[in-house]
Amino acid sequence: ISFSSEQTGLIESVEAIADGRTLVTMVESRAGKPVCATYNYWFISDENSSAGKSQLSLLLAAHMAKREILISGQGQCRRWVDGEDIFQVKVL
Numbered sequence: 001i002s003f004s005s006e007q008t009g010l011i012e013s014v015e016a017i018a019d020g021r022t023l024v025t026m027v028e029s030r031a032g033k034p035v036c037a038t039y040n041y042w043f044i045s046d047e048n049s050s051a052g053k054s055q056l057s058l059l060l061a062a063h064m065a066k067r068e069i070l071i072s073g074q075g076q077c078r079r080w081v082d083g084e085d086i087f088q089v090k091v092l
Contacts, residue, residue, distance in 0.1 A: 008070045021047075034084055043080055058089045070088075
């Protein structure tokens with residue numbers, strides 16, 4: 001059984017990969033990740049969806065403004081085998 005995780009803090013990087021995936025890395029490490037998430041980065045589930053575009057906009061704005069965020073995960077790694085998919089992004 002997989003469970004979702006959360007992470008609060010500053011964004012270290014936002015990366016756009018050539019195959020269309022977007023990953024986010026936070027400054028601090030997180031604990032309590034699902035088993036599949038062997039790395040600390042997060043993946044936007046679908047960059048082409050309205051939700052994915054909103055998440056990316058929030059992430060970039062928060063990163064540029066150096067604002068803390070809260071990322072909540074989906075508890076699964078469907079976008080890539082070793083990074084948890086993002087469920088929600090909240091700018092704090």
